[in-house]
Amino acid sequence: MISRDKYAPILKGKYGEFTALSKLDDEIKQNIIPIVDLLQFVPQVVKDPKKKEKTFDDYVNTIIKYFSDKWDKERLIYIDCYMTDDEGLLENGIHPAKHLINNLIEKEFNVLPVFNNVVSLEYKQSIKELTEKIGKGTGLRIYDITVERINNEIEESLSFLNLAPNQIDLIIDLRSLIDSDTQNKIEFVTDIFDNLRYLSRWRSVVLAGGNFPIDLTDLAPNEVHALERKAWSVWNGLINTAELERIPAFSDYAISHPKMSEFESDYPNASASIRYTHKENFYVYRGRGTRQRGFEQFYDISETLINSPHFYSIEHCKGCEFIYECGNDKTSTGNLMKWRWVGTAHHITVVVNQLRQFFRDLSA
Template identity: 30%
Template sequence: MSSRPVYVPILKGKEGEFAALEELAGDVRTALMPVIETPAIPFDHAVGKPAKSLTEHVSGIPDRLKRSCGRRPFFLDLSSLDNGVRLDHGGNVSAGILSGCSNAELDVVPVILTSSTQEHLTAVANHHLSTGSALAVRLVVEDFREEVETDSEVDRIIARLGLPEATSADLIIDLKDLGSDLGRATLIARSILSMIPRKHEWRNIILAAASFPEDLSDVNAESTSLLPRLEWQLWKALQRKPASLPRRDLIFGDYSIAHPVTKELDPRKMRMSASIRYTTADDWLILKARNVRQYGFDQYFELCRLLTERPEYAGRDFSWGDRYISDCVEGTQGPGNATTWRKVGVNHHLTLVLEQIANSHREP
């Protein structure tokens, strides 16, 4: 990693998120460093089995990463595939993907969890030795429970990777879903931050959290709602007392416009509604229409019109996503599909959050 990132969003390795990264303005993409979570093999509910083999699923991952990230650095979390299942030729999944990334000359920083298998640790250690790449350790709330020896767990990982200390590694503290109680979340965050192992060794420490709901079923159809961005409010609360932080150079991370856990749903039974997830200063603005099976994707034209008439709309020149919204209103873009609107929402979100962080750094 050539420079310290300003922002670390955690993104699902799916087409909408990949495409959102591709459309970021150059200065925005340079300043952020995403954690990309490789998805599990999709399931074909019609035939009752995985849609493809493991080998087929992972074979295209390095190429897709190259198209979305180019030579810019990114974290890669392979935990959804780190389950002991091997590729068709008997190879290890992590080793195969990291080898493909190396061959594609990608600046990948592999992520390790306390639950990572020995095979994954070996693959990451070998990748580090052969490429000189940085590494990242990702700790979650459960890693800080009273009965867990967090320091010992981290020491074990560092030793297994063959590192003399943690100076060539980043630490990701992932609080995941904060729930609805900001006060409780703040107490938990402060407690965990006080227990960080080797806090002065890590090259960077990232604090990530989420508060977007699992789905929008609690939002009424044909309505406009505001959902609070509690992770951003938590970040601001922590920054107001910098002396209580383990380090002054903490880096902000979030889950963009998604919940940390991805539901595996049967598309035949889904009743997806047309909706736009639009990030504002302290909230997500949710504009929701009716289900697309019955009323179609053309509902997005009206949602875009409603959004552009609201004061929260940032203007067509703010991001690629905002330009797409404006073009829909003008009739020069089609209504797209669910992937299109994930791309639009994520692209706008990443641009806005980076601007917020930059502005907060300029405040006295």
């Protein structure tokens, strides 16, 4: 269950994001229910003839190890494998979602699958079988929706799963909001909630979305860019303007785009940039490509951030602590994976604290 006062970050199943989860303070972990998206497998070119090329099976087993190393078994976490739907079966003949979740269940992780409305029949059947095996319901993620279609999608999913609404955590995913007008999207979501079937009967209701760019190529280097946190704006707008029968839990994609960037690989020429969440905006402190200019750029970028009004404090979270040490002590530049966990851990901490304050004010 994802109660309305909990934050449900949708995170990519990558090392940086899992490390971010492991770096959170316990009081922050207690207030989040993560949803992990297993990414499409991208084969890497192996130049060393002595090294074996990694297979999709290797990739799935790596994700299992991330869970074992980075997440507490007793804490609830959801897994959605829709991006792997085109990969086919593993070498053992099992669907990757079933293999991954079965392994985690055997290791006694508190994990639930997510049923998705845009996947193959084979994938849906795998999730149904997992749901029946676990016996604790499932997440139901609906996107690519219109007000007219959402109830049809819901009825079809309930019928396939043979579950009642009180066994399901409904996740309404708006996906990327980059090109959306915030006010128009608030009105759209209000219309959805005014017409949503079984609103009071779902075990949980979650509203998700994100608007971080898929990459930073459109942002000029050596500048600080402010990007509205549209998912946060839409959720707040819905809560503050609509007469809701039920307040949905908040979810977003942290500092990532919903899709996997075509530039993502083990060795991208990403810029030395810090993605830093603030009250209403993301601030992107963007440098230049790390291949040409190196990681030493992070020293000056971090120093600029810690001397800006955007910086919270060294005590805010482990991410802010690393930023402060990088900009002040200049002992380590980190690498791209480290900066992903730094930004993600900071973002999660910001959102949890914002939700705490919101519900304190609501009950005052």
